[in-house]
Amino acid sequence: MNNFWVTVAHTAGKRIRTKAFIWSTAVIAVLIIGLMNITTVIDMFGGEDGETEKSTIAVVYDTTTADVAELLSSYEEGEFSYVAYPDSDLAAAKQATEEGEFTYVLGLTGDPSQIEAEFFSEGTDFTVGETVRMDVQRMKETIVTNELGLNEEELAMIYNPIVFNERALTNEGNIETEESHMQSYFMVYGLVFVIYMVILLFGSMIATEVATEKSSRVMELIISSVNPITQMFGKIIGIGLAGVLNMAMLVLAAYVGYLISGETYLETILQDMLEGSLLGYALILIVLGYLLYGGVAAMLGALVSRAEEVNQAIQPLVFVAMIALFISITGLNVPDATFIKVLSYVPFFTPQLLFLRIGMTSVPTWEIIVILTVLVLSVIVMNLLAARIYKGGVLMYGKFSFKNGIKQALRLGKRER
Known part of the structure; x- marks a missing residue:
C-alpha cells in the first residue's frame, strides 16, 4: 500500500511541476479572467466614453401615415432615433443614407389600420428589422385606439393578459416551464462537455505518461520495485489528483474574474439554476x-x-x-428518445447520456440505480482486465499492434504471476 501512495504522490507531483502544466494553467486562468471582463477590456482599449449613439432611421411617409411618422420621431425610449424625412421622397432618403446621413430608411404607406412598411438596410442583423417592425406596430396600435376613443380602462381590459396556470396531472408529476427547461438545457450542455473533456484529456495524459516511461526505459527500473498493477492504479489516481488541482485553479480564476467584473449573476445561478442533486450526479459520473x-x-x-x-x-x-458527446448533443433536443435510453446503459456512453437524461427528463430512481450499478461493475471488470494487460504490456517492446499486442501482453502477464 505504501508503494501505491508513493506512486500517486510521484505521478501527481511530477505532473504539477512540469512547465506545461504551470504555463497552461496560468494562461487559461488569465484568459478566463479576461473573458469574464471582456466588456471592461473592450471599453479600456476602445477609448469610448458615455452612451453609444443611436442609429438613425429616415422615415418616409405620406399624408395618411403622417401621424405614425410623428409618433416615431418623438419615440425616445427605443433603440433607434427616427427622423421624419420632409420631402417624402424615398429615392432621396436612400441616397442620403448611402452618403452617411442616416443608417436605415423606413417607408410607410397605407391608412393607419393597415400600414405597409418597407425597411431598407444592409441586412446583416435580422434583429434590427424585427425591432423596427415592433416599433411601427406599437405606434399603429396607439393611433388606432385613439381613433376608436377607447379610455385607459378599456385599453387595460384589451391588453390585460389572461391568468394561465399549468398543473401536474398527478401528485408525483412535474411541470417544466420554459425558464426551467432552458436552465436545465444549458447546465446539462455545459457539464456534458466537461465530462467529455475530463475523460478525454486525462485519459490521454495517462497513456502518454506510461508510454513516455517505457520509451525512456524508466519503466524497467520502476517495475523491479513496484508491482505493475499498483503502478497503474497509482498513475490513474495521481493524474486524477493533478487534474482536480488544475480544475480547482481554473474555478478559482473564474471566481476572481467574477469579483473583478462586479457582476451579481453568480447569486442567481447558485439560487435558481444549479441543482445540488444534479451536481452530485455529475461528480459521480x-x-x-x-x-x-x-x-x-x-x-x-x-x-x-x-x-x-x-x-x-x-x-x-x-x-x-x-460519439458519446455527439449523441449527447443530439439528445438534448430529444432526451426521451428510445435510442438515448438504450445507449445510456452502455458503460462507455453512460457518464454523458445518463446525466443528460437526469438533467432533462424524469428518470425513475430504480433505473438510475441499475445503470450506475452496471457502470460500477464495468469499471471494476474493465480495470481488472486492463491491469492484466498492463502487467504484461509494460514488458513489451516493438512495433505497436492492437490485436497481437493484447494477446502477447496477456501471455506475459500470466507468466509474471
Whole structure:
C-alpha cells in the first residue's frame, strides 16, 4: 500500500511541476479572467466614453401615415432615433443614407389600420428589422385606439393578459416551464462537455505518461520495485489528483474574474439554476467515467513502445468519447428518445447520456440505480482486465499492434504471476 501512495504522490507531483502544466494553467486562468471582463477590456482599449449613439432611421411617409411618422420621431425610449424625412421622397432618403446621413430608411404607406412598411438596410442583423417592425406596430396600435376613443380602462381590459396556470396531472408529476427547461438545457450542455473533456484529456495524459516511461526505459527500473498493477492504479489516481488541482485553479480564476467584473449573476445561478442533486450526479459520473476510460488508456499506453505511438493507440478510445458527446448533443433536443435510453446503459456512453437524461427528463430512481450499478461493475471488470494487460504490456517492446499486442501482453502477464 505504501508503494501505491508513493506512486500517486510521484505521478501527481511530477505532473504539477512540469512547465506545461504551470504555463497552461496560468494562461487559461488569465484568459478566463479576461473573458469574464471582456466588456471592461473592450471599453479600456476602445477609448469610448458615455452612451453609444443611436442609429438613425429616415422615415418616409405620406399624408395618411403622417401621424405614425410623428409618433416615431418623438419615440425616445427605443433603440433607434427616427427622423421624419420632409420631402417624402424615398429615392432621396436612400441616397442620403448611402452618403452617411442616416443608417436605415423606413417607408410607410397605407391608412393607419393597415400600414405597409418597407425597411431598407444592409441586412446583416435580422434583429434590427424585427425591432423596427415592433416599433411601427406599437405606434399603429396607439393611433388606432385613439381613433376608436377607447379610455385607459378599456385599453387595460384589451391588453390585460389572461391568468394561465399549468398543473401536474398527478401528485408525483412535474411541470417544466420554459425558464426551467432552458436552465436545465444549458447546465446539462455545459457539464456534458466537461465530462467529455475530463475523460478525454486525462485519459490521454495517462497513456502518454506510461508510454513516455517505457520509451525512456524508466519503466524497467520502476517495475523491479513496484508491482505493475499498483503502478497503474497509482498513475490513474495521481493524474486524477493533478487534474482536480488544475480544475480547482481554473474555478478559482473564474471566481476572481467574477469579483473583478462586479457582476451579481453568480447569486442567481447558485439560487435558481444549479441543482445540488444534479451536481452530485455529475461528480459521480465524472469520477466513474474517468476510472473507466483511464483504465483503458493506461492499458493502451502500456502496449506502445514509443510516446509517438500514443495517439494511434488511443484513437479507438477517442472515437468512443466523441460519439458519446455527439449523441449527447443530439439528445438534448430529444432526451426521451428510445435510442438515448438504450445507449445510456452502455458503460462507455453512460457518464454523458445518463446525466443528460437526469438533467432533462424524469428518470425513475430504480433505473438510475441499475445503470450506475452496471457502470460500477464495468469499471471494476474493465480495470481488472486492463491491469492484466498492463502487467504484461509494460514488458513489451516493438512495433505497436492492437490485436497481437493484447494477446502477447496477456501471455506475459500470466507468466509474471
